[in-house]
Amino acid sequence: MPSQPTTLDQAYFDAVYSANEDPWSFATSDYERQKYEATVAALTRAQYSEAFEIGCSIGVLTRKLTERCGRLLAVDASELPLKAARERLAPYPSVTIRQMKIPDEFPDQSFDLILLSEIGYYLSMPDLGRARQLLIDHLRPGGQLLLVHWTPFVPDYPLTGDQVQDFFLESAQANGPLAHLTNKRADTYRLDLFQKRED
Template sequence: MNKNQPNTLPPEYFDHVYQANRDPWNFETSPYEQAKYAATVAALPHPQYVEAFEVGCSLGVLTAKLAPRCGHLLAVDVSEAALAQARQRCADFPQVDLQLLRVPDEFPSQEFDLIVVSEVGYYWSEGDLARAAQLLIGALRPGGQLLLVHWTPTVHDYPLTGDYVHEHFLAQVGDNGPLRHLVGQRQETYRLDLLERVEKP
């Protein structure tokens, strides 16, 4: 946890970032990002997911790669500027529903077979991460999967680190926990963990 930035970053933070640069993290052009997206999609064990939810979709680059694997994909972000680009990019995917939504203060009411939280968890405060985790795990159908992918180096602006986010979810794995751990990968600057909601007998 970053004691210098204990609060969740507000939507205005991201609006300013996108106003200054339409692709501030080089999602569209970075070979690193493209390789990470390929690893993200490759980590999914099922060929199709009926209902999927992507938190923090940004420009929709990963969204467009997830879409062919989803019957319906709800992708949300806190920045309208980012969503405008995502809508253009995903225009050929009628199964993609892009919405302005601020998790955990706002949350969909449905259940999902797949939830993707990629490069977003460290923007939450410690308290909001705990709230979001409870909601996300609760929204998984039995056997539903939660895919986490996050940059691991510390960023001064961000309340949390990627490792903190993943360890918070991994603490829900165990004999009596709601999750099981299916896949764990650690690269030089990011980590990926795939979790599954335990089907209670």
């Protein structure tokens, strides 16, 4: 029986960022710019008081989120891109940037917005299950969870974007803790917005 894929560790991302400070062209790609615009446009509220961005990298999307968030905690598994993120976000005192490896580490607070963008497929299915529970547990009643993931298959990644999004959709079935508000499928990414049920 083949072994199950394991979560990509910090060393994987350290190697990626050691080779290229912006390995996915977050700061220059038209694709990323358009996806970020769609991500922010999917948010249904003008303001979120406490937000959490998982996988902030060099902080390009983080910068766009500052306009909608009172306080924003942005984290990444690797310390290497966070230098650029701190420089980019230096004018925004409402943003806190930390190195944090999800799901092994998780902030001890609750949020009314959590963003998981281009991160879930780096996790093994057991770790994604742990992460999903943590996200739900730390989301305030009525809080929103926005997932955005690249959908084409990538051999290095334990999961595909569709596997990640569909796994969270399971929590939006009848009597589940989440309600599914929005689905958008572009050529190479998928976006789903959820809201934690208040009852």
